[in-house]
Amino acid sequence: MISDLQSEFQGLPVTEFPSDPDPAASTPPQGPVAWRISVPTHEAPVAWPEAFDTFRAAVDPSTVQAIVVGSWADPYDEGSGPVVEALVAAAGEFPALRSLFLGDMTAEDCEISWIVQSDITALLTAFPRLEHLGVRGGNQLMLNPVRHENLRSLVIETGGLSADVVRAVAASELPALTDLELWLGTEEYGADSTVEDLAPILAGVNFPRLTGLALSNSEYQDDIAAAVAAAPIVPQLRALDLSKGVLLDAGAEALLAGQSLTHLESLDLHHNYLSDDMRERLRAALEPSGVQLNLDGEDAEEDEYDGTIYRSVAVGE
Template identity: 45%
Template sequence: MTINEYLTEYAGLPVVTYDAGATGAGETPAPGEAAWRVTETDGPGFKASFASFVNTVDTAEVTALVIGFWDMEPFPVQVLTDAAASFPNLKSLFVGDIVLEEAELSWIQHTDLTPVLRAFPGLERLDVRGAEDLTLSPFRSDALKTLRFESAGLPGEVVRAVAASELPNLEHLDLWLGIEERGGDATVADVEPFLDGARFPSLRHIGLLNSPHLDEFAAVIGSAPVVPRLESLALALGVLTDRGAEALLSGQPLTHLRRLDLRHHYLSDAMVARTKAALPGVDVDLVFSGTSMADPTDVLGDYGSWDFFVAISE
C-alpha cells in the first residue's frame, strides 16, 4: 500500500489547492465552502505560498485547512502558529497531505506539534501524516473530537502524551503505530488508557492500525471496558492473524458495532467465514492482504515460512 493520491475531501468539504502563482480571477469557492490546501509550488516555497494564501483569501471564514508538502525539513510550526489570529473559525487541520512522489510516509519530517494545539484551541479535528522526529506534550482541549496519526512508526512518547491529555470530547482516535525500525515503539500498556473506558468518556471509535502487533491489541480489546460504547473499531493495515481474530470473537460481544475494520489481514479462509457469521449486523471490512492463508495450521503454527508485513513501512 502506498499513499499516491491527494485528499479530495476533508471535513465534509471539497479540497481546493491554493495556487500562489495564479494571476487570473478564475473561479474559486467561497472561503468557507472548501478545505483549502496550501503546499509548496514550483515557484514560491511553502512559507511564501502560505503567506500569499493568508493575504489573498479571507481566512477568517476558513474552517478546514490542509497542509501539503513543505520541503524535506521539519514542519514549520511557527508559520502556522504565527497566523493563528487569521483563522478564528478553523475547526479542522490536516498536516501532511503528502504523496509518495514527494516523500515516503516515513520521510515526512516533523517537530513538536504542541504549539499548534495551543494556538488553535477551537480545533475539532486534527490529522497528522508522518512521524519522523514528531513530539507532543500532554495538552487539554474541550473542542477536539477527532485525532488521527498516519505513520510508518509512531513514537510511544507521542502515544503516551495523547493518553495523558485531557480530551473529554474526543470521539474518534486513529493511531497508525507502525514498526519499531521506523520509531514505532508503542506498547500495549501505552494504549490501555484509551481502552479503560474512564479517561476518554466520549470515545466512539478506536483505530489501532499499521502495526505488526495487532494480535496483542486484539487480546486486550477482547475485555476492554471501552468496547461496549464503541460504534466502530479498526485493527487494520497490520498483522492480524487467526490468533487475534479468535481473541476478538471469544471476548465480549461486538455485535453492537456499526463497523469493524480488519483490512490487510492474515486470517485463514475459515476464520474469515467465522468472523462474518458471528457479526451478521456489522459492516466488517475483510479486504484480503493478498497472501493466501487457506490452511489455518499455517496461521496457528510457526510463522517462519510466511512473510508478514504491515501495509506501510516506508
Template identity: 50%
Template sequence: MISAYLETFAGLPVTDFATSGTDACDLPPADAVAWRLACGWDDDLPFDKLWRNFLETVPADRVRAIVIGSWWGEGGYESVQPVIDRLTESAERLPALRSIFLGDVTAEECELSWLEMTDVTPVVEAYPLLEEFVARGCGYGAPDEALAFRPVRHERLRTLRFESGGLPASIVRAVCDSELPRLERLALWLGVDQYGGDATIADLAPLLAGGRFPELRHLGLQNSEMQDEIAAAVAAAPVVAQLASLDLSMGTLTDAGAEALLEGQPLTHLTALDLHHHYLSEKLAQRVREALEPSGVEVDLSEQQQPHRWAGDESDEEHRYVAVSE
C-alpha cells in the first residue's frame, strides 16, 4: 500500500500549495520546488478554484514541476477529468513546466483501484517540452473511470511511469507503440488481473526486443503477479544490453525467476538491480548477490516475503501477493 506523500519530485522538494489564504510573499521561488495541489477532506474548495488560485498566486511561467494530489473534497471521490482539462488548457501559461505527477494519493485517502481515472494522453500532448510524466491509478472499474493512454510521439519525454495495481494491456501496448526518441527511464507497475492488470509477456515483447527506445537506460517491470515469467523473458531480452539499471521489484518473484536471471544473459554491466519485495529463499538471494555484487552491481533484495496459507484451506495452497494491488 502507498502510505506517504512524495517528499521530492523531479529533483525538487515537494511543497504544498495551500487550499486557501496563500500569500505570495510567503511562498518559495516558483522554480525551486515541485508544487503539490490537493483538495482537503475538511474543505469544500473544488479543484477548479484551487487551480485558479495557484495560477493567480505563483508565477506560472516559472513553474517547473507539479504534483497533483487528491482532486476531490468533502463531496467524495470524483473523476480526474477536471484535472486533465485544467492542465491541458493551461499549457500556454506554464511554459517552463517539465515534470507532472498525477495522483499523489495515499491508501488512507483512496485505494489505488478506486481512483476514478481517464485518458491521460492529452496532458502529455499539451506539453511538447515535458520531460517527466507519472500517472498513479488503476485500470479497474467502469470504462469511463479507467486509466487510459494512447500511442504518442513526443520529442522531449525522458521519464514515463505508470503506477498501478492493475495496468491494462492497452496501456502497455500504447507505450510500446509510442515514439519517444529521448526516453531514458520507463517503469510499468503491471499489477494483478483482479484489478485490471491483463498485460501478457506478448504485450511486452516489442519493448523487450530493444531498439524501440534507443536512449532507454532504466527499465522497471514491477508489481506483477507474473514476475517469474517477466524475469525469464528479461533474461533473454535484447533490451537489457542497453540498460544501466533494471527493476523487477514489488512482485511475486520466486526462486524460479531468480534462477532464470542467473542462467540468462550477463547482468554484470548493470549498476543496479532492484528485486525488493520478493519471495526468494535465502540461498537464491545469496547466489544473486554473489553473481553480481563483485562486479559492482548494487542489488536490492530487501523486503523478503513469505508465502501465505489460508487457515482451513485443505489444499494447503501457497499465496503470494504484489506490493500494491487494491
C-alpha cells in the first residue's frame, strides 16, 4: 500500500502546482523543482489536461526539469490516456524536461492496482532527452519495445504487471539505462509473467550500463532468485533488489549457491519468508565483504487456512 506522496523526485523537491493558482498570492520556488500537477480523484473541478494547460500558462515550460503527474479525475475508471496525450502534444515546449513520473497517488487517492493506465510508449518517443521515467499502476498499462538513447532509469510500480509489458521492457534498447525497477505483483491483479520473460533482462544485452536492478514484489521470487544466481548481468551490478516478494529459503539457497554476490554494494531482500538460519547464512556470506544487506521481514506474515499456508507480496491491491 502506498501511503505517502513523493516529496523528492530525482534529487529535486516536489512542489505542488495549485489547481487554482493566484498569481498575486503565489511565491515562485527558489531553484529547480519537480512540479507535481494533480486534480482531485473525486469530483475534480477540471480535467488533468486543463490543469496542465494552466500550468503551462503560469510557468515557463522551457525551464521545467521534472514533472510528477499526480491523480487525474476518476483514475479507477478513466485511464491516463488523456494525460499522456496532453504531455506528448506539448513535448516541444519542454526542452529541459529530464524526469517524469506518471501516477503519484496514495491508496487514499486510488489503490495502486486500481489505477487505470494506458499506452506510455509515446512518452519515450516524444521526449528523446528524457532520463528518468516512473510509472505507478499496471492496470491496462501498455508499452511497445523502443530504443531510447538517454533514458537512465525506468521504474514501474504495480500490484500486477502484465507479461506483455515485461517483454516490451526486455526487448527495448536502452543503452544509457543504469537503473531498472519492476514491481511484478500478483496474479490476482493481472500479473501473468514468468521468469522466462525476464531472461533478456538478465542476459544484459540491451542494457550494457545497468548497475541497479530490482525485480521485486513477485509471487515467483524464488524462481527469480534462482535465475539471478546464474545471470550474465549480475557481475556488472552494484545494487540488486529482490524484495517485497514471496522469497523462501529455496530462493536464498540458490543465491548462496550461485555466482558470487560479494561485489554488490547492496542486496535488498526485505519482506521475505526466510528462516532465522537462512538469514544468518546470508549475513555470514555477504556482510563481511561490505554488502549492505536488507533482510527485514517483519511485515511478511503467513496465513493458514484449512491446512494451507498463504504468503503474499508486499504490494498487491
